[in-house]
Amino acid sequence: MNGRIFEKTLQLTKDLVAYPSVSHESNESVSQFVSNQLSAQNFDIEWHHYVDEKGKNKVSVVGKRGGGRGGVAYLAHTDVVPAEDWSFDLSGPFEPKEHGARLYGRGSCDMKGSLACAIVAASQIDAEQQSGPIYFVVTSDEEVGMFGAKQVNSQSIYFQEMVDSGTVGIVGEPTCLNVVHAHKGGQRLAVRSRGRSAHTSTNEGINANYQLIPALQELLAIRQESETNPIYRNSLFDPPTLSWNMTITNEPEAVNVTPSLAQVNIFFRAMPNVNHQPLLEATRKLCTQHALEFDLRDCVAPWHVASDGPWIQDMLRIVGQAESHSVCFATDAGILQRLERLLICGPGDIQQAHRSDEWISFDQLEKGVEVYRRAFEFWATTGQLH
Ligand SMILES: [Zn+2]
Incomplete structure (x- = not known):
């Protein structure tokens, strides 16, 4: 990958991490930032808002670019777990810091680095060449009850469109870019x-x-x-x-x-x-x-799809791996399983998520952009692997 793409991904991850969007606070400003990023790439935006039980504004953003049916969706969340016990002493949890080929900060691994990879990957796809839509589903409150995903499931017109047209959904939670077909609830x-x-x-x-x-x-x-x-x-x-x-x-x-x-x-x-x-x-x-x-x-319901599903096999070819896996943590996939062709694949290691010195490696950020670009190309443009 060229250095400019990596720099862009790193900077975008830092911009996202700098928003202290802990689940018990509002995620409205980081959602506005994500919405602006997608709008700048000609995505149309659905803005789903509610006020949580503590009176905080919560927002999920659903974006769509390109006509046709099917296509591909990338799914993420913008909330992060609390950081009161933050222990990385070179910088605070919301002051993203590069150190030893890693980016440190709350949410760098779970899952703002992944979101940055997908946004940059989408910018590499020529919208004129799209034969199917690319969607983004970026939810609130994934860490504390998945209320954002529940609202998207019940209210989003774009999500219903995805369900009806057999869109392939990639939940970008950290799996070290392994392909996952099942998780616990x-x-x-x-x-x-x-x-x-x-x-x-x-x-x-x-x-x-x-x-x-x-x-x-x-x-x-x-x-x-x-x-x-x-x-x-x-x-x-x-x-x-x-x-x-x-x-x-x-x-x-x-x-x-x-x-x-x-x-x-x-x-x-x-x-x-x-x-x-x-x-x-x-x-x-x-x-x-x-x-x-x-x-x-x-x-949250457990989630699983057939490991021999054609979209799982296609994704394995995209990442260059032989078999898919299961994981023991729950994701928005449990809520959004009306979307049948779902899978989980994202940069970063779940071992580094939720830690008091959370980080993501530069290597995973680089590979993440590449994997998402190939997936977007495969399902929303040519149907070929490049
Ligand atoms: Zn997560």
């Missing part, structure tokens, strides 16, 4: 005990923990069941289990106050072809027996 639930707060120097309080404690051993047994019973395994994944995790919180936490709330927060990674309902039912039953609240929270 996610399910949150809470088990809750309520008491009454009071200063412990009085007898007024009811400690919420005391109702919960006898149930904990049984909750642990359900977790063990999820790990050991083969019906809860799918060998497509590593690890092949649901990765059932529990945390316990108290409110208030001061040690001289009786807590009015004790809550077990459970999260597990749902898998295709694994029915986890018996585990949920066992948890619900236990809650009834111990007079605890059972609260089933939001979930």
Whole structure:
């Protein structure tokens, strides 16, 4: 690749990382920036907006360039995980910094570097030569409930068009540019005990923990069941289990106050072809027996497509690899699976995502542009590989 393209990609990644679009803040300004970038390349823009539960403006941008049907879509998110624990000492999380052939910054790997690669790749495609459309779907809140993808799924005219016309969708989450055809989902639930707060120097309080404690051993047994019973395994994944995790919180936490709330927060990674309902039912039953609240929270469905699907095989040829893989993290693909011809392929290593010194290598940025350019050419211009 020529150096100018790389410089452009690096600069665009830095511009994106500089927006502190942590999921609990608004992503409106970074979305405006993405929209401007796409508009400058003659994309038509859909602007999907909502106000989240904390009153912050959230935006997903859907862009389209070129007529015809089918074509190709690139999918990303602009929100990033928090950076309070940022540990890279040469610069802050939102001050992108080059160091040792890497770009450091929150979101550099997950997934603003990928988005920059796709935007630059689109700029290398002559719109006059397009035989099918190129779409961009750039969502909010992917890290915290995928509300942006949910809105796109239910409201976007362009997304409906993609569904109806068999567009190939590339979710650009970091996979080291490996082609992925399956991922786990996610399910949150809470088990809750309520008491009454009071200063412990009085007898007024009811400690919420005391109702919960006898149930904990049984909750642990359900977790063990999820790990050991083969019906809860799918060998497509590593690890092949649901990765059932529990945390316990108290409110208030001061040690001289009786807590009015004790809550077990459970999260597990749902898998295709694994029915986890018996585990949920066992948890619900236990809650009834111990007079605890059972609260089933939001979930993301697991996602998988046939690994021998023609679009998977085409993408393998584009990246020059022999076989596709599965991953254990969820993506917007779980929400957007009405789009049948989906795959995941993006620059950067998931090991570097969400870390306190998040980075992406220059090499992955260079290769990312190349892969997306070839994919856009293949599905939206000639139907050939170059
Ligand atoms: Zn991501």
